[in-house]
Amino acid sequence: MRLVLCDDHRLFIESLATVLARRGHEVVVTHSPDQALLIGREIRPDVCVIDLRFPDANGLDAVPLLRARLPSCAIVVLSGSDDVADQSAALTAGAAGFLRKDLAISTIIEAIERAGHGRRLAPLTQPRQPVASAEHLRVRRLVEALTDRERQVLRSLVEAEDTVAIAHTLGVAQSTARTHLQNVLLKLGVHTRLQAVALVADAGLADTL
Template sequence: MTDDKKSLNIGPDPSLLLVDDDEMFVTRLARAMEKRGFAPQTALSVRDAKSMIQKFAPAYAVIDLRLEDGNGLDVVEMLRDTRGDARIIVLTGYGAIATAVAAVKMGATDYLAKPADANDVTSALLATGEILPSPPENPMSADRVRWEHIQRVYEQCDRNVSETARRLHMHRRTLQRILAKRGPK
């Protein structure tokens, strides 16, 4: 494992906190990250994550944005206050890219859209920022980019449908139908 840590440039503190309410996903990710040289601990809720951070502040964290008992941004904020040098990755789904950008502004190092695999997570955690990441294998479709843009404006308008429709120059009912559907692939 020490050779893996050196080759991955994890550093002297391999502690990693994984926070996600999908128990199967977080368990699988923990095993994969352990094989890469990290020392993962998992939490399934905001409450559990905050409790763990009070006991130990990890050098790395991967935090789901939406958890059953609250918002992952609360965990990001607490970890950033507790350990300023922690590398924090926010996982997001449901078209919440705008909120993920807000997480980066709050102190997260980066964000990844779900589903993300262990290679994506490792790359994001260890990225130095000096080089551009390689282009994605499966970039978002034009429909997905449009949907993400609508979601971003919707979040910026504090989820006010009428205001979002006005700013996007579209009919309010059309926007409501778009918001009611799942995002395209």
């Protein structure tokens, strides 16, 4: 399937794109609704996945525009919000489904693929629940073992900050920020920033840091 993923949280959306590409999908990542509209007209995707909120735009406003310009494309809203009103507004605007970012990556991928095959997604009627899987517990223990500084670095990674921004956030030199970053990767048992973000996102912990 051809997919357009639109989200300004770069590490999160690029991690999702990597997993989808490994499953054989053609994936294009964009970071604003305007980009999604332009690229959508070029490649005619089967699914467009879009966040609700951007620094200078509203993803919800783009849903009816995408539906009008790409009538054969399923629009899936993927948001950190658990507000029932947001879900209702997205579905009313024409989205095929509403997904939360605290869902397991495997669940998000399955839902995207279902939408691409023309199947409407079931509404999320239950409030978000903590994931009780063994993997969730394992990753939570790893995160809890991080120092306060290291958790702050991990939070910055989820928010797509680079080393310069992390150093500014911590009020330390870039070399010190890099040391904290390496410690985070080592303690989480991963090798790259993308892997770290994917790990905590898949375990449903990205919004709890």
